[in-house]
Amino acid sequence: MIELRNINKTFKVAKRNAGFKEALKSLFNREYTYIHALKDVSFTIGDGEMVGYIGPNGAGKSSTIKIMSGVMSPDSGECVINGRVPWKDRKAHVSEIGVVFGQRTQLWWDVPVADSFDLLKDIYRISDEDYKRTSSRLIELLDIGEIVKTPARQLSLGQRMRCEIAASLLHNPKILFLDEPTIGLDAVSKIAVRDFIKAVNRENKTTVILTTHDMQDIEALTERILLIGKGRILLDGTLDELKTRNSSRKTLTVVYAGNAFPPTDKISVVKDIGGHAEIVVDTEEISVAQAIAYVTSVVEVKDISVKGASVDETVVSLYKEFEI
Amino acid sequence: MKLYFKYIGILLKSQMQYKASFFMTILGQFLVSFTAFFGIYFMFDRFNQVDGYTFSEVLICFAAVLLSFSVAECFFRGFDTFPKLIKSGGLDRILLRPRGVIFQVLTSTIEFSRAGRFLQAAITLCYAIPTCGVVWTFDKIATLILMIAGGISVYLALFVLYAGISFFTIEGLEFMNVFTDGTREFGKYPLSIYGKGVLGFFTYVIPVALFQYYPFLYLVGKTERLWYIFLPLICAVFILPCYAFFAFGLSRYKSTGS
Numbered sequence: 001m002i003e004l005r006n007i008n009k010t011f012k013v014a015k016r017n018a019g020f021k022e023a024l025k026s027l028f029n030r031e032y033t034y035i036h037a038l039k040d041v042s043f044t045i046g047d048g049e050m051v052g053y054i055g056p057n058g059a060g061k062s063s064t065i066k067i068m069s070g071v072m073s074p075d076s077g078e079c080v081i082n083g084r085v086p087w088k089d090r091k092a093h094v095s096e097i098g099v100v101f102g103q104r105t106q107l108w109w110d111v112p113v114a115d116s117f118d119l120l121k122d123i124y125r126i127s128d129e130d131y132k133r134t135s136s137r138l139i140e141l142l143d144i145g146e147i148v149k150t151p152a153r154q155l156s157l158g159q160r161m162r163c164e165i166a167a168s169l170l171h172n173p174k175i176l177f178l179d180e181p182t183i184g185l186d187a188v189s190k191i192a193v194r195d196f197i198k199a200v201n202r203e204n205k206t207t208v209i210l211t212t213h214d215m216q217d218i219e220a221l222t223e224r225i226l227l228i229g230k231g232r233i234l235l236d237g238t239l240d241e242l243k244t245r246n247s248s249r250k251t252l253t254v255v256y257a258g259n260a261f262p263p264t265d266k267i268s269v270v271k272d273i274g275g276h277a278e279i280v281v282d283t284e285e286i287s288v289a290q291a292i293a294y295v296t297s298v299v300e301v302k303d304i305s306v307k308g309a310s311v312d313e314t315v316v317s318l319y320k321e322f323e324i
Numbered sequence: 325m326k327l328y329f330k331y332i333g334i335l336l337k338s339q340m341q342y343k344a345s346f347f348m349t350i351l352g353q354f355l356v357s358f359t360a361f362f363g364i365y366f367m368f369d370r371f372n373q374v375d376g377y378t379f380s381e382v383l384i385c386f387a388a389v390l391l392s393f394s395v396a397e398c399f400f401r402g403f404d405t406f407p408k409l410i411k412s413g414g415l416d417r418i419l420l421r422p423r424g425v426i427f428q429v430l431t432s433t434i435e436f437s438r439a440g441r442f443l444q445a446a447i448t449l450c451y452a453i454p455t456c457g458v459v460w461t462f463d464k465i466a467t468l469i470l471m472i473a474g475g476i477s478v479y480l481a482l483f484v485l486y487a488g489i490s491f492f493t494i495e496g497l498e499f500m501n502v503f504t505d506g507t508r509e510f511g512k513y514p515l516s517i518y519g520k521g522v523l524g525f526f527t528y529v530i531p532v533a534l535f536q537y538y539p540f541l542y543l544v545g546k547t548e549r550l551w552y553i554f555l556p557l558i559c560a561v562f563i564l565p566c567y568a569f570f571a572f573g574l575s576r577y578k579s580t581g582s
Contacts, residue, residue: 071419073578087578095422104413106420110338119334122327123421151341 002045002068002175002207007077009038009063009231037063038074039231047174048205050197052212052222052239056319060231061211065177068209069099082174095124098168102180105160106167107152113163114148117170124171131170138166142196158189165193169200175207176200182214194220215311227318234322243314250288252279254295255303262298267291275302327423331431339436346437353440357390361448364512375517381544382513383452388468389511389536390445392475393504398438400480402429404504406487415577425574426567429487458543467543467553474535474556477563479504482530485566491573507532514540535559 012032038060045051055061066072067079070086070093079086086093100106107116121131139145142162152160161181168176178197182190198221201208210221218225218239225242227235235242254277261269261277266286271278281291288306295301309317339346364386368379377385397404409415409432418428458464486500507526515523515537526532535556542552 066416069420071416071578075579090419091422094420097420099420101413104417106417108334108338110341111334115334115337119330122330123423125422 001047001080001082002043002209003078003080004044004064004068005042005078007038007041007064007067007074007079008036009060009067009072009074011035011037036231038067041077041228041231041233043226043233043236045207045209047207048201049224050201050208050210050222052210052218052225053228054212054215054218054225054315055228059228061228062179064228065099065179065209065211069097069177070094095171096173097175097177098171098173099177100161100164100168100179100181102161102178102183105152105164107160107163109153110151112149112151113144113155113167116152116163117148117167120167120170126171130172134170134172135166138169141199142166142192158185158192161185161189161193162196165196169206172204173206175209178208178210178212180212180214181210182212182217190214190216197221215315219311227322229319229322235318239311242318243308243311249309250281250283251307252281252288252291252295253277253305253307254279254299254301256299256301258300260299264294264298266294328427328431332434335431335434336436349437350440350443353438354444355440357441357444360386360390360509360512361444374513376546377514377517377544378457380452380456383448384456384458384468384543385514385536385540386512387445387449387452388471388540389475389508390441391449392472392535393479393508394438394441394445395472396476396479396483398435398442400430400483401435401438402432403480403483403487405433406483407490410490410577419578456544458545463550463553464543467539470553470556471535471539471543474539474559477556477560478530478532478535481559481563481566484563484570488566488570488573491570491577503530503532507536511536531559531562 011034013035014030014032041060041064053061053064063072067074068081068086070090073087081093082096084093107113108119117135120126121135126134139148142165144159144162144166147155147159147163150159152163155163165178165181176197181197182193185193194217197208197210200206208221210217212218223238225235225237225239226233256275256277261272267279267281269277269279279291279295281288292304292306295304364379364382367374368382372378374382402409406429409418409429414432418425418432421428453460482500482504486504489500507530510518511532515526515533523533523537526537527534538552538555541547542549
């Protein structure tokens with residue numbers, strides 16, 4: 001159970017203009033700007049939930065993760081995770097969480113990954129039995145049996161990411177924080193990582209909190225979405241809710257033969273080149289079925305497809321809506 | 325403790341990945357320390373005595389300082405490279421693991437290639453012990469051991485202090501080297517030859533003289549004051565304020581996150 005209530009966090013950043021003179025000046029007289037990284041952030045995440053935490057760069061995602069993982073303390077507000085305050089009870093707290101930073105490694109760079117696992121076993125005081133069971137399962141699921149014999153520095157990004165995830169799950173954490181786990185991965189690795197995260201969430205009831213810019217991750221993994229912008233939680237809901245906010249517009253792609261589209265005010269044709277037309281339908285004015293019926297009545301349709309707004313588009317429109 | 329050895333194993337393995345570099349560094353360290361040795365040698369070749377100290381007496385002093393520095397540098401290197409740990413985000417990772425921060429900083433790097441310097445110091449000591457004219461009774465042996473132990477703790481304290489400062493500013497920490505590398509270099513000679521001011525500073529501000537100068541006086545029989553033997557113990561106490569400063573820096577780090 002994760003509970004955050006009215007978390008605030010402000011950073012003091014030294015301000016300095018470019019140039020040597022300014023640099024000298026700043027030695028004696030520093031000006032500071034205050035950045036409100038988090039403003040009254042509150043949310044609750046239950047056990048076994050899988051939550052996507054999204055927002056543009058600099059919105060406060062990492063700060064929240066840092067607070068929840070006990071690395072940073074907030075200025076004010078309460079945060080209780082599994083009955084503990086993370087930054088006050090650091091050791092007990094971190095032994096129950098796993099954290100993966102997509103852009104940083106937690107493996108020892110120059111030794112085979114298996115050696116890193118072995119050291120983590122002792123760091124987390126994992127018993128021999130548990131370790132054997134968990135590690136063999138992780139190695140099998142993530143298909144890294146051969147990879148763990150290689151030093152981490154020689155692995156490809158996709159291979160390394162799978163090892164990172166395994167490393168952060170060795171101690172069977174109750175909560176897993178994933179900070180951009182699929183960044184820079186190829187399609188195959190992305191899907192492998194997603195499937196695995198799903199399996200862990202389903203089978204171990206591990207709570208997963210995922211930050212990402214890849215909306216396909218969100219679509220594939222999470223039911224619930226938290227949107228943060230300029231330090232505030234703007235939206236807390238399911239992916240479907242999010243989609244319906246923006247779902248009155250559908251795009252019809254039509255391939256047809258014969259005469260071109262006659263001008264009309266029933267539908268809006270945004271593109272019409274050489275028998276290939278794109279039509280935007282606002283479902284509040286005309287239903288998709290009516291639109292299709294109209295289209296087939298005026299042209300000879302060869303192919304037709306209907307598409308709602310993609311998650312990416314939805315998110316972009318959300319960012320616009322909240323001006324972040 | 326078992327975990328500590330496991331860390332050592334991993335770090336040793338890591339450094340062995342670059343065998344050539346590893347052994348070249350050891351060799352280099354060994355040879356570089358020779359220049360210091362020859363510096364002393366040629367000095368005495370011309371003057372026979374410096375401020376009333378003979379060649380092998382100074383060698384004892386030199387070896388004790390070098391030995392404690394090389395041990396400290398090898399095992400406490402993690403604090404010496406601490407600014408890097410902050411910049412790279414390694415400190416965050418340390419905070420994410422259920423172990424003590426100090427312990428993890430210590431085990432983040434161990435510089436085995438400092439063995440070259442250590443070897444040099446050990447050889448010099450082996451040469452100086454029988455030739456310096458000291459009758460090695462129990463109290464003299466204890467003095468030498470305490471000198472080295474005191475030296476290790478002073479360097480540890482300085483490294484911890486250095487790490488503590490790096491919480492506040494990442495740049496401009498070179499001046500700290502005056503106390504670490506600096507004392508290693510001019511600690512070759514008993515500190516009194518640099519004059520009262522320097523001796524005073526290294527007695528009351530940074531307790532280098534407490535392990536290097538006063539017990540040394542007793543060792544070579546320049547004084548009969550028995551309590552000089554135990555002055556290095558004060559060096560161990562010096563760690564406390566340095567650690568307190570480090571802990572203060574760490575709590576600030578947690579609240580600023582930078």
